[in-house]
Amino acid sequence: MEESKGKIGLKEFTVLTIIMLGLKVADDTPSILFERLFNAGWMAPIINGIVMIIPLYLLIKVVTSYEQKGLIHVVEDLFGKFLGYLVLLIVWLLFLSALIIDTAIYSDIIGSMYFIKTPTIVIYGVLMLTCAYGAKRGLEHIGSVAYLVFPYVQAAFLISLLLTIFQGNIHFLFPILGPGGWEVMKESTMRLSIYAVFFLFISACAFYEKFKRF
Amino acid sequence: MKKAAILYIDTITDPKSIEDNIITPLLTNKDTTKEITDFITAQSITTKKVINEILIEINKGNVALFVEGESQVYLIGATQFDGRSVEKTENENVVKGPKEAFNEKAATNISLIRKRTKNEKLVVESVVISKRSNNDLYILYQKDLVNEKLLQNVKNRVKSLDVDAIQNLSLLEQQIEERKYSIFPTILYTERPDRATSFLEDGYIVLLMDNSPDALVLPATFWSFYHNSEDHYLRFAYGNFTRLLRYLALFITLFTSAVYVAVVTYHSEMVPPDLLLAIAATREKVPFPAAIEVLIMEFAFELIREAGLRVPSPIGPTIGIVGALILGQAAVQANIVSPIVVIVVALGGLSSFAVGDISMNFAIRISRFLLLLSASLFGLYGITVFFTIGMFYMVSLKSFGVPYLSPMTPTYKSSSDTVFRKVLKNELFRPGYVKPKDLKKR
Numbered sequence: 001m002e003e004s005k006g007k008i009g010l011k012e013f014t015v016l017t018i019i020m021l022g023l024k025v026a027d028d029t030p031s032i033l034f035e036r037l038f039n040a041g042w043m044a045p046i047i048n049g050i051v052m053i054i055p056l057y058l059l060i061k062v063v064t065s066y067e068q069k070g071l072i073h074v075v076e077d078l079f080g081k082f083l084g085y086l087v088l089l090i091v092w093l094l095f096l097s098a099l100i101i102d103t104a105i106y107s108d109i110i111g112s113m114y115f116i117k118t119p120t121i122v123i124y125g126v127l128m129l130t131c132a133y134g135a136k137r138g139l140e141h142i143g144s145v146a147y148l149v150f151p152y153v154q155a156a157f158l159i160s161l162l163l164t165i166f167q168g169n170i171h172f173l174f175p176i177l178g179p180g181g182w183e184v185m186k187e188s189t190m191r192l193s194i195y196a197v198f199f200l201f202i203s204a205c206a207f208y209e210k211f212k213r214f
Numbered sequence: 215m216k217k218a219a220i221l222y223i224d225t226i227t228d229p230k231s232i233e234d235n236i237i238t239p240l241l242t243n244k245d246t247t248k249e250i251t252d253f254i255t256a257q258s259i260t261t262k263k264v265i266n267e268i269l270i271e272i273n274k275g276n277v278a279l280f281v282e283g284e285s286q287v288y289l290i291g292a293t294q295f296d297g298r299s300v301e302k303t304e305n306e307n308v309v310k311g312p313k314e315a316f317n318e319k320a321a322t323n324i325s326l327i328r329k330r331t332k333n334e335k336l337v338v339e340s341v342v343i344s345k346r347s348n349n350d351l352y353i354l355y356q357k358d359l360v361n362e363k364l365l366q367n368v369k370n371r372v373k374s375l376d377v378d379a380i381q382n383l384s385l386l387e388q389q390i391e392e393r394k395y396s397i398f399p400t401i402l403y404t405e406r407p408d409r410a411t412s413f414l415e416d417g418y419i420v421l422l423m424d425n426s427p428d429a430l431v432l433p434a435t436f437w438s439f440y441h442n443s444e445d446h447y448l449r450f451a452y453g454n455f456t457r458l459l460r461y462l463a464l465f466i467t468l469f470t471s472a473v474y475v476a477v478v479t480y481h482s483e484m485v486p487p488d489l490l491l492a493i494a495a496t497r498e499k500v501p502f503p504a505a506i507e508v509l510i511m512e513f514a515f516e517l518i519r520e521a522g523l524r525v526p527s528p529i530g531p532t533i534g535i536v537g538a539l540i541l542g543q544a545a546v547q548a549n550i551v552s553p554i555v556v557i558v559v560a561l562g563g564l565s566s567f568a569v570g571d572i573s574m575n576f577a578i579r580i581s582r583f584l585l586l587l588s589a590s591l592f593g594l595y596g597i598t599v600f601f602t603i604g605m606f607y608m609v610s611l612k613s614f615g616v617p618y619l620s621p622m623t624p625t626y627k628s629s630s631d632t633v634f635r636k637v638l639k640n641e642l643f644r645p646g647y648v649k650p651k652d653l654k655k656r
């Protein structure tokens with residue numbers, strides 16, 4: 001019996017990426033974007049994505065030239081022991097703070113929507129407990145769970161799309177540039193955090209079954 | 215003229231066979247040059263010299279023949295254990311398809327399987343698994359399909375057992391499973407020979423034992439508990455219709471009462487105002503919080519179910535009357551529970567019968583209570599959290615090295631017989647997760 005080695009398949013990987021990107025829609029990213037860009041907020045992710053291709057391409061290029069090594073090893077190899085460690089530490093701190101802010105926002109959303117009397121820390125604790133349980137099982141199982149849940153997430157989004165589409169007004173798309181072209185460009189390129197998850201994924205690419213095919 | 219004696223245990227041998235096949239030939243034989251093995255006409259005859267080995271054979275119902283002047287003993291097969299004949303299935307009923315079920319004789323069960331797959335590659339290995347009672351276990355597999363490592367794994371696990379007696383497969387199942395405290399079963403238990411055979415033909419291993427009207431199939435995935443043999447006997451559309459029903463029923467069982475409690479307690483804004491008023495009006499006179507109310511009803515339902523199972527059959531109909539009248543109507547009139555709760559619990563209870571396998575049924579019923587508890591603590595958030603943790607748990611389960619939710623995730627090459635099934639023409643592969651020697655079915 002060929003035991004699985006904690007690696008993650010293509011289907012699971014794709015679904016995990018989509019869900020992690022989709023999460024950004026559900027937190028406060030849209031409200032931040034719309035606050036600055038008004039009705040041009042919908043353009044930001046698109047411009048964002050186009051801009052993101054360049055660093056992403058470079059990143060993949062670097063990592064693929066090191067076969068079967070995670071980004072962590074690549075960074076260490078490139079910058080040397082000390083500097084590499086420092087770079088990794090900074091990146092890790094960045095992600096950690098982003099994670100803390102994100103999860104805090106989620107707990108706050110849950111708390112203010114449904115549990116007004118419950119202390120936020122309890123909600124946060126339950127959330128973290130679930131995450132810790134999942135994380136302890138490993139990336140393979142996280143991918144599997146994501147794959148299992150994906151159909152339901154899709155169904156939920158489809159239903160909410162169907163319910164809200166009739167409330168939409170096509171004229172809100174215009175003027176396309178909203179507060180002005182320069183503003184849109186600036187805001188879009190500044191807020192690349194939407195696609196930051198790609199960085200995480202590439203750092204975990206050693207766990208990915210068929211990375212060479214990428 | 216030589217003296218001879220026979221030794222056997224009266225209750226487990228067939229006296230007619232002893233008379234006809236042993237005594238009569240011995241008395242009537244005139245030819246002194248013939249060996250004893252030549253004129254005894256019983257179904258089997260062997261010779262042994264060690265006392266302990268002879269004792270084991272006598273305990274199995276064989277007849278020992280001692281002949282004067284010979285240092286060996288003839289062991290003649292004349293076993294007759296009493297048992298019932300092949301009868302209809304009781305738990306896994308089908309409308310369309312064979313209705314034979316296994317019975318308590320392993321020999322009959324093996325013949326029921328051999329009847330369905332007439333192939334010399336089907337191997338039956340027998341192992342003695344207990345020390346005092348010498349219980350036999352039969353390991354069945356298709357030699358040209360089964361994965362050697364899997365087979366070795368199963369054999370090792372069976373051989374490493376150190377117990378005095380294992381009466382039947384239900385007890386063996388608990389001895390050889392991996393996670394003994396887990397609420398999910400990891401070995402399939404079926405009473406249908408056709409089902410066991412189709413698993414054998416996919417490269418699985420089947421265990422049979424005397425005294426067990428069933429077979430153990432391993433490795434088992436979540437899907438093998440969710441499936442039913444009739445899914446494949448019915449035509450494509452009908453089979454998938456029952457699958458869809460069962461799938462919905464599974465979710466209804468798990469979630470109705472939990473969602474009701476969550477919505478009424480925490481998320482009343484989710485309910486349309488008219489319905490909310492209706493619920494509030496019926497709950498007005500009920501003194502308990504919704505969670506307690508549902509818990510009472512769920513508990514009562516489980517009681518009726520357990521009582522219905524154990525009650526002697528002449529008193530059986532009483533249970534129905536007590537259950538329906540007292541719990542359904544009187545409890546509502548006495549304002550202990552609201553009518554909506556009765557609907558919710560009855561719906562969940564009814565749906566829980568859709569998953570036929572007894573072990574999976576228990577797993578679902580227990581998780582229903584856990585979901586109810588998490589819903590009463592944290593509403594929909596609690597349900598989500600519990601569901602996610604449950605998913606992680608299920609995904610991390612393994613049955614003899616096979617992931618519990620494969621082939622859905624992690625993916626393997628197979629006929630993707632999971633939630634729905636394909637047209638038979640397109641079911642081209644044996645399940646890849648059991649790693650059969652021959653993956654293609656044709």
